[in-house]
Amino acid sequence: MERENQIHQSVKGPHIKKGLLIINTGNGKGKTTAALGVLFRAWGRDMKVRMFQFLKHTTAHFGEHRAAKKLGIPIQAMGDGFTWRSKDLATTSALAVQQWENCKAAILSGEDDIIILDEFTYPLHYGWIPVVEVLEVLQQRRPLLHVIITGRYAPQELIDYADLVTEMQVVKHPYRDQGIRAQAGIEF
Amino acid sequence: MERENQIHQSVKGPHIKKGLLIINTGNGKGKTTAALGVLFRAWGRDMKVRMFQFLKHTTAHFGEHRAAKKLGIPIQAMGDGFTWRSKDLATTSALAVQQWENCKAAILSGEDDIIILDEFTYPLHYGWIPVVEVLEVLQQRRPLLHVIITGRYAPQELIDYADLVTEMQVVKHPYRDQGIRAQAGIEF
Numbered sequence: 001m002e003r004e005n006q007i008h009q010s011v012k013g014p015h016i017k018k019g020l021l022i023i024n025t026g027n028g029k030g031k032t033t034a035a036l037g038v039l040f041r042a043w044g045r046d047m048k049v050r051m052f053q054f055l056k057h058t059t060a061h062f063g064e065h066r067a068a069k070k071l072g073i074p075i076q077a078m079g080d081g082f083t084w085r086s087k088d089l090a091t092t093s094a095l096a097v098q099q100w101e102n103c104k105a106a107i108l109s110g111e112d113d114i115i116i117l118d119e120f121t122y123p124l125h126y127g128w129i130p131v132v133e134v135l136e137v138l139q140q141r142r143p144l145l146h147v148i149i150t151g152r153y154a155p156q157e158l159i160d161y162a163d164l165v166t167e168m169q170v171v172k173h174p175y176r177d178q179g180i181r182a183q184a185g186i187e188f
Numbered sequence: 189m190e191r192e193n194q195i196h197q198s199v200k201g202p203h204i205k206k207g208l209l210i211i212n213t214g215n216g217k218g219k220t221t222a223a224l225g226v227l228f229r230a231w232g233r234d235m236k237v238r239m240f241q242f243l244k245h246t247t248a249h250f251g252e253h254r255a256a257k258k259l260g261i262p263i264q265a266m267g268d269g270f271t272w273r274s275k276d277l278a279t280t281s282a283l284a285v286q287q288w289e290n291c292k293a294a295i296l297s298g299e300d301d302i303i304i305l306d307e308f309t310y311p312l313h314y315g316w317i318p319v320v321e322v323l324e325v326l327q328q329r330r331p332l333l334h335v336i337i338t339g340r341y342a343p344q345e346l347i348d349y350a351d352l353v354t355e356m357q358v359v360k361h362p363y364r365d366q367g368i369r370a371q372a373g374i375e376f
Binding site: 016017018020022023024025026028029030032033034035036037038039040041042043044045047049062063064065066067068069070113114146159162163164165166167168169170171172173174178179180181183184185186187188 | 205208212221225228231237347355357358360361368369371
């Protein structure tokens, strides 16, 4: 009935072990947060995990950055804090392209067990980085490397190639419904 | 455009600070995982956070338990590994009721900043714990305490009372679609 309680069943299932391409998309919350949950679990199992963040400001110092710094987990943000109000997309897109170069190097180096590309769907959606190139790089990764991509508007070609895609949907939202602001520790 | 990039906007919005009741529900993945992401962020901000797990076996030693142990974050599972194949629901439900007593004490103690009740929706859904009682306890908590509840079939009364509800939906699932088994570090 519940997947998270079916681990024992699953383990009895086919013994295919492979690096998954996981996508957390949709308009709801929890896309980045769930990726951080994986990072936490993986760290608990002494796996090598790292996160590259797109768009978020290079100097971002949110809860995840603080926690990761304490634990020596690399979380690297590169962006100018892009929002839908941003005007200077030249800088935003250049930083995204530069960050993708870092990701490529990490993916192809084969040194990690899990690599998270946070809010990576936006540069793809806006056409700053070609999806075909991303698929090529993902296909070249070592077979057991898991890659997690988060963000809205995941391109269909990426979804087609992915192993696991979850859509986070808003049922009820405190900002929209009650005018409550973002709470430290919960959302950043 | 993207909520996670609208933090700066949100901070300019109404300055209401309150403890949220957050529900991660739906049939998709990422419900528990997103709660763990919050736990990670909160720990990064030196907030007091703890997790109570329902149904999962009392001796569960998944990635989250290993990570939490290393960091001194209390994650307490109490259950007999209930699945939809379970026959002995008397034990399962008794353990859930007992775990709820622990949760109540923690919620009312006011000692934490965030309390996560993982897979708590099932005992509610199956009627082992009355939803009215849960709502009463939640209403008595200190105003800044955040509570996160995860699991499928969240009861409507709980959703009505919640501040933030997200539904995780399956778009593509490796077990169902490809026969791949659960991967350590990613899902447990």
